[in-house]
Amino acid sequence: MFRVVNPGPAAVTLELQGREPTADFVVSTPRGQVVWSRLRGQVMVGSLRLYPLAPGKGLTFRHRWDQRADGGKPVPPGEYQVRAVLLTGDPGGLASLPTRLRIQP
Secondary structure: OEEEEOOOOOOEEEEEEOOOOOEEEEEEOOOOOEEEEOOOOOOOOOOEEEEEEOOOOEEEEOOOOOOEOOOOOEOOOEEEEEEEEEOEOOOOOEEOOOEEEEEOO
């Protein structure tokens, strides 16, 4: 789960890509090699959309990874990192901190 919240006392306006707010989930090795990305290979509408976010309100994104690499093969047991990225007008988006994940044999 990835949640973006406006903690401030005033509304903020986010510049988001696509028709609906969209987040990518990215799984990588501890060395940073991406093994899976939810949006890899998908075509995203390149237009920016202004999205107002009231004080205390947020956006929540959920996705369940099937422990397969982008090519469809199961990943080997080991340590991985997962991070989420809200697609914004900024090339890097708005990224979460990485979360460690261990896949058991």
